[in-house]
Amino acid sequence: MLLTVVPSRRIPKNSPFSLANIPFGIISSAKDTSRVAAIAIGDYALNLGIFASSGGFAQLPVIQPHLSVFSQPTLNAFAALGRPVHRQVRQYIQNIFSADTPFPQILKDNASLQKEALWPLSEVTNHVPMQIGDYTDFYAGLNHAYNVGVLFRGPENALQPNYKHLPVAYHSRASSVVASGTPIHRPNGQILANPTANPKIPTFSPCRKLDMELELAAFVSKPNELGRPVSINDAEDHIFGLVLMNDWSARDIQAWEYIPLGPFNAKNFATTITPWVVLLDALEPFRTTGLEPGDRDSLLPYLREKRAANVYDIPLEVEITNAGGKPTLVTKSNAKNLLYSFPQMLAHHTITGCNMNPGDLLGSGTISGTEPGSQGSLLEQTNGKNPLKLADGSDRMFLEDGDTIILRGKAGTEGNYVGFGDCAGTILPAIQLDF
Known part of the structure; x- marks a missing residue:
């Protein structure tokens, strides 16, 4: 039976x-x-x-x-x-x-x-487990934000003045969220092949700096009415559960387009999620304190949580396998490397009265640690200068066609793991376009 x-x-x-x-x-x-x-x-x-x-x-x-x-x-x-x-x-x-x-x-x-x-x-x-009406990607990975800020602005100005006062985010594209295993075409777009040239004239090309981003994401369950924010004390009851997420990123397209309004085509071509939604109750035993207490005095009252244990201790990893090659573990991080919790993200998202609906998706932002090999993106790991060495001896500055990237995460002990399964995608060549 x-x-x-x-x-x-x-x-x-x-x-x-x-x-x-x-x-x-x-x-x-x-x-x-x-x-x-x-x-x-x-x-x-x-x-x-x-x-x-x-x-x-x-x-x-x-x-x-x-x-x-x-x-x-x-x-x-x-x-x-x-x-x-x-x-x-x-x-x-x-x-x-x-x-x-x-x-x-x-x-x-x-x-x-x-x-x-x-x-x-x-x-x-x-x-894809839910019909996604809207998808907002946050930037709550403090270490990632700092690492990327150092690359572009130096350590003195790595974090913007607002960063530790509110969960920064941008609206991304719900229609291109796909389930694990879906192949991903390398995107085409405008890139600045020579950033030092004057005048700066872009070229049209397949992305040359394709990256991945290790994230968690939350699905909204309970809606709120237009004009009525979700209280930080009630926000958790508006969340259905979590998935792993790979926010594919075209770094060279992003570098040219993101000023003044942020990412657009560099992020809209694909986002991969795990197909199994892990309920918050299943993750409850793994609550822990994030990078800073959730009730720290620097936050305005609407973002202050009653308990400091507002994130989850979930070991995360990223594996890359090139076509015909051996898998290489390139990242080991942890979900506790977040500055803000999902309830804080939801409370901030709705503070203006923005109405959320069942199926809306909230990405955490890239989850990086501080140790070597704990960064959740290739941009951080290589600094755009120092390539990774894969198990077969090949180098990677960014992703190449044929590469398969797998994100994994599970908490607990043997026999009682609470995990998400694989979040996988294989890079296909860019579609050739005739103009």
Whole structure:
């Protein structure tokens, strides 16, 4: 029966999808191409559409009026039910799969659940889990902001005067957010091939300085009305969960275009996220203090959190594999390297009365440490001058065609990991354009 396929003791010890996790996503398969909600557990995905229609939630009254949310092609409707419902659904599924389940008859007496609801992850197609209406990328990685500031302005002026007073951000492009595994074409655009030339005349070219950025991102669940900000004390209940995110960046296109209004084409061509949304309740055991306490006196009151432990201790890493080569671990960082929390980002985003909707995405900004090899972008690691050495002996200043980049992150201990799975993308050549 189903319970004997994935009891807690048979989940691989190194799986990011332990019983302590239960992340939510949207899946389909070659046999059933319709998109449906699911959770990941070990090497399997539990199809929640089948689970719900076959009586799997029979012992959870709170979800009974809302079973249709699990047959939707996105998680927006489920997310909009709110954190108390998410919590009960997650805990119920944990109980179902526990070795001493209080609901043995749910699985024992239901042939449909035993045969149809559990799909091997190897046979699953993952999709972007939510319909994203808006996507805002913050710049909350203090070490990254400082490192990049030093490169362009020197150490004396590395951080702008506003940086430690508010979460800096820009609006990016929701339509080009893709799920892990989606290939990424190198973008074309305007670049300044010779920055010292006078006059400065750009050329049109494929990006020559393609970079990655190691980030976390949060999905909004609970909306707020236009004109009514989200209080810092309530902000966490407006967040559905977190994913890993690679904010692909065309550094040479960015260098030419970003003055005076910031990134545009350098960031809008693709953003990759993990397809499984890890709920905040799953991350609760890993709360820790970020780079500075969340209630520091320099913040205005609307950004002051009641507790200093406002971020998460999640080890993060980045791996690069060139075409036909061996993987090289190039970055080891941690999610606690953030100056601002997601509740602070949301509170600041809405302080003007900006209304957020279920599915809106908030990126953290690049998460870099201070030690060598802990930087979340190649720009920082190489300083544009000192190339990385990959395992096959080749050098990388920036990404080359054929390179595959994988971001990973998981917290906890063996057998009880809470993680996101791979955030992967392979670089394809730029599309040739005829003018």
